[in-house]
Amino acid sequence: MENRNTMHPDLLDYIQRYVDLSEEEIALFVSYLKPRNLKKKEFLLEAGQVCRSRYFIIKGVVRQFYIDKKGNEQIIHFGVDNWWITDYESVINKTVSNCYIEALEDTQILELSEEDLNRLCVELPKADQLFRKIMEKTYIAIQARLEFMMSLSGEELFQTFISHNPDFVQRVPQYMIASYLGMSPEFVSKIRSRKK
Amino acid sequence: MENRNTMHPDLLDYIQRYVDLSEEEIALFVSYLKPRNLKKKEFLLEAGQVCRSRYFIIKGVVRQFYIDKKGNEQIIHFGVDNWWITDYESVINKTVSNCYIEALEDTQILELSEEDLNRLCVELPKADQLFRKIMEKTYIAIQARLEFMMSLSGEELFQTFISHNPDFVQRVPQYMIASYLGMSPEFVSKIRSRKK
DNA sequence: CACATTTCTTAATCTAGATTAAGAATCCCC
DNA sequence: GGGGATTCTTAATCTAGATTAAGAAATGTG
Numbered sequence: 352m353e354n355r356n357t358m359h360p361d362l363l364d365y366i367q368r369y370v371d372l373s374e375e376e377i378a379l380f381v382s383y384l385k386p387r388n389l390k391k392k393e394f395l396l397e398a399g400q401v402c403r404s405r406y407f408i409i410k411g412v413v414r415q416f417y418i419d420k421k422g423n424e425q426i427i428h429f430g431v432d433n434w435w436i437t438d439y440e441s442v443i444n445k446t447v448s449n450c451y452i453e454a455l456e457d458t459q460i461l462e463l464s465e466e467d468l469n470r471l472c473v474e475l476p477k478a479d480q481l482f483r484k485i486m487e488k489t490y491i492a493i494q495a496r497l498e499f500m501m502s503l504s505g506e507e508l509f510q511t512f513i514s515h516n517p518d519f520v521q522r523v524p525q526y527m528i529a530s531y532l533g534m535s536p537e538f539v540s541k542i543r544s545r546k547k
Numbered sequence: 548m549e550n551r552n553t554m555h556p557d558l559l560d561y562i563q564r565y566v567d568l569s570e571e572e573i574a575l576f577v578s579y580l581k582p583r584n585l586k587k588k589e590f591l592l593e594a595g596q597v598c599r600s601r602y603f604i605i606k607g608v609v610r611q612f613y614i615d616k617k618g619n620e621q622i623i624h625f626g627v628d629n630w631w632i633t634d635y636e637s638v639i640n641k642t643v644s645n646c647y648i649e650a651l652e653d654t655q656i657l658e659l660s661e662e663d664l665n666r667l668c669v670e671l672p673k674a675d676q677l678f679r680k681i682m683e684k685t686y687i688a689i690q691a692r693l694e695f696m697m698s699l700s701g702e703e704l705f706q707t708f709i710s711h712n713p714d715f716v717q718r719v720p721q722y723m724i725a726s727y728l729g730m731s732p733e734f735v736s737k738i739r740s741r742k743k
Numbered sequence: 744c745a746c747a748t749t750t751c752t753t754a755a756t757c758t759a760g761a762t763t764a765a766g767a768a769t770c771c772c773c
Numbered sequence: 774g775g776g777g778a779t780t781c782t783t784a785a786t787c788t789a790g791a792t793t794a795a796g797a798a799a800t801g802t803g
Contacts, residue, residue: 491640541782
């Protein structure tokens with residue numbers, strides 16, 4: 352049987368950055384996680400469902416999007432290696448989600464159901480601390496994103512995004528980056544032709 | 548001596564919505580909170596400082612803003628009754644803040660220093676759970692705000708804001724609402740004249 | 744109460760970025 | 774490796790909302 356310490360090395364590194372867990376605690380934590388492999392274009396969540404889990408992305412890319420009034424797909428998040436993705440609104444409030452989470456590449460994830468998360472936190476109060484700290488970092492990230500969105504021009508936004516995520520341009524279609532940044536694909540095309 | 552159960556009734560209600568605490572646990576929690584009264588225009592935080600605390604607003608209004616490249620004050624949050632306010636980036640990462648938190652009215656707050664928060668969480672692991680859940684709700688709120696910002700027109704944004712916060716229009720100057728919503732005060736004025 | 748400061752309004756002009764439309768590359772799958 | 778689907782580009786036109794400027798209300802303060 353696989354040694355639990357080599358099972359999800361990235362996740363273990365990730366956890367240790369936030370809290371200090373013993374061997375047994377890590378084993379307990381990992382025992383609640385369900386590995387899954389997604390094919391490209393496979394969905395983790397679809398609009399109309401209640402989201403029941405949080406997903407840790409080991410390797411791959413997913414996008415979270417909703418369909419706006421005009422019928423366009425609006426991307427609200429990308430999920431990449433070593434990041435959690437879920438619809439927090441739906442998973443916390445147990446409301447019907449209005450969004451989709453879809454793999455953009457073949458993607459390996461670990462699923463933690465909200466039920467299991469709560470059981471885990473009873474058994475291991477440090478899990479509450481871990482998820483508190485993850486939430487704080489996640490909040491800081493979205494706050495920074497909101498500030499960028501509000502203060503930068505379209506061109507600055509795009510340049511900042513690709514300089515922070517250089518590999519992204521290769522991995523996901525440009526029109527999806529445009530959607531994530533709240534601009535039209537034609538405008539991104541214009542920006543890119545300017546910069547060359 | 549004042550009975551601790553009547554000391555901060557709003558805070559107690561607020562806590563009970565998230566976790567179930569015994570009398571003693573509540574007393575412990577409250578013992579870490581420092582009440583403070585702010586005069587209108589008094590600052591809780593100024594750019595250049597490291598933010599060391601989180602603040603629970605009992606009664607009043609504060610704004611959190613930064614000075615942008617052009618020298619304008621950009622409002623990033625309002626803090627109102629029964630809401631926490633802090634610069635999470637600064638308080639968590641212990642970095643120098645670039646923003647100000649200022650009372651817009653005489654305001655009563657409870658201060659919880661980050662040091663004390665950590666001590667509290669050691670003594671009372673349920674505090675981790677409480678702050679995890681608060682962070683989740685806070686995240687859901689900012690996520691919704693980002694989605695509004697990205698999908699609504701200026702006019703829809705303003706109407707949505709005032710319908711969700713009807714008392715606000717009386718309590719804070721209109722140009723601050725404009726700043727919070729990322730639009731010019733002239734444009735808000737135009738919108739309001741259209742709607743009458 | 745008067746005067747200074749703060750806040751709000753109106754209107755003209757200007758601009759970043761959307762929209763529309765069409766064609767050109769690319770990418771995949773049979 | 775050929776043909777349909779997907780993605781990207783270019784260019785013309787259009788529009789929401791910024792900017793500028795000036796005056797009018799409202800508010801606060803000695």
